[in-house]
Amino acid sequence: MSLVATLICNPANPALDSTIVDGALAVLPSPGMAQWLFDEVAVDIPFESPVKGPDDIKAIETRLQRARGDLPIDIVVQPAAFRRKKLFLADMDSTMIGQECIDELADFAGLKAHVSAITERAMRGEIEFEPALRERVALLKDMPVGVVDEVLAKHITPTPGGRELVMTMRANGAYTCLISGGFTLFTRAVAAKIGFQENRANALKVRDGKFTGEVAEPILGRAAKLATLIELRESFDLDEIDTLVTGDGANDLGMIQAAGLGVAYHAKPAVAAAAAARIDYGDLTALLYAQGYRREEFVG
Known part of the structure; x- marks a missing residue:
């Protein structure tokens, strides 16, 4: 072989x-x-x-x-x-960006330490993702929606190499999708900045310019991420080998394990151990090198 x-x-x-x-x-x-x-x-x-x-x-x-x-x-x-992939799905929080958006939102309510602890347990797979998300979102009740713009401007930083990864793959014919258990208020902005063609995430409910403390159902979690991979693969008539997926948390593991190349990126221990490949040191350009791209071929 x-x-x-x-x-x-x-x-x-x-x-x-x-x-x-x-x-x-x-x-x-x-x-x-x-x-x-x-x-x-x-x-x-x-x-x-x-x-x-x-x-x-x-x-x-x-x-x-x-x-x-x-x-x-x-x-x-x-x-x-078949190293060069034709479909790329990526998690957002702590993968394509360096932060967990819900933790940064909670910071404005003085609850970051509490919410971060729940996030960490959920990402490690120690507690179920969906109820953990509902619990954290409830703590955002009555927060002004405008806080999101401030969080994006002051607290969210793209992971180095992310735009090169997405734009190089797109230049070589791949379709790219940002898929997150986070929120559309963030994925839309992050996807546009990095260059993803599509983004999917959860929707926070809003009334009178404030969060209601509720997230729209059904929640986009581990099963929905896997279903998205399968849906996009079938819609583009691709084989499993043609797909690249990356993420860091337990809710990413289903799609990581179903990909042609599933990469645990600076991931939680259980995720890194179960993935076909892991990147612990490199930035996101590592996923281009894993596909055999040379540095001079990078775009963006």
């Missing part, structure tokens, strides 16, 4: 050199010639292996991780064919 191992580090902290590459070559079966995607940041190493499934790929990843040691280098091992 023709496979490729991609070694990636954060471009702000380049850590790759020929010694690391030689160490990887030494533990891979029948390796080919290493191909630099970006000097000191990302490299592809093709190899041939009799592996038959995900467990075998994980075993190879483990060998590469041992060779890597403590260096901040991400490792993605996958079949060499």
Whole structure:
């Protein structure tokens, strides 16, 4: 089976050199010639292996991780064919942006610590997502809707590499969708800024310019994220292998596991352990290197 191992580090902290590459070559079966995607940041190493499934790929990843040691280098091992994906679904909070929007809203009510603790438990999968969302939204009752604009302007920052990721994939024919268990008031703005063609999220109920403390039902959670992946895949007549999904929380795991390449991005431990691939150190351009894009091919 023709496979490729991609070694990636954060471009702000380049850590790759020929010694690391030689160490990887030494533990891979029948390796080919290493191909630099970006000097000191990302490299592809093709190899041939009799592996038959995900467990075998994980075993190879483990060998590469041992060779890597403590260096901040991400490792993605996958079949060499069909690497460039045609459909991209991404979570928003703590993935395409660096914050959790509901936590930032709660900050205006002096409740950030309380709400953040609930968010963390939900994202770790320790409590069910839907009731946890209802509980947090109830705490926003009577907050002016205008606070959202202030949060977006002062507290929300796109994750580095996100626009390059989306615009490069779009330039190569992929369809991109921002899918969030958060709120449309945020996804619309974030999707437009980063370049997504579509966004889906939950709607907060509003009366007289203030939040009612309620979220429109049904809540967009784990099942709806997975259903969106399947719906878009079928609407574009794509195979599973053609899809790329990334997220960080337990409500992302269904769609991550159903993707051709599902990536846990700086994710909660249970999500990172269950995903086919994980990015712990790199920025979002890591998802382009994982598809075999070279730095000079980036757009945006």
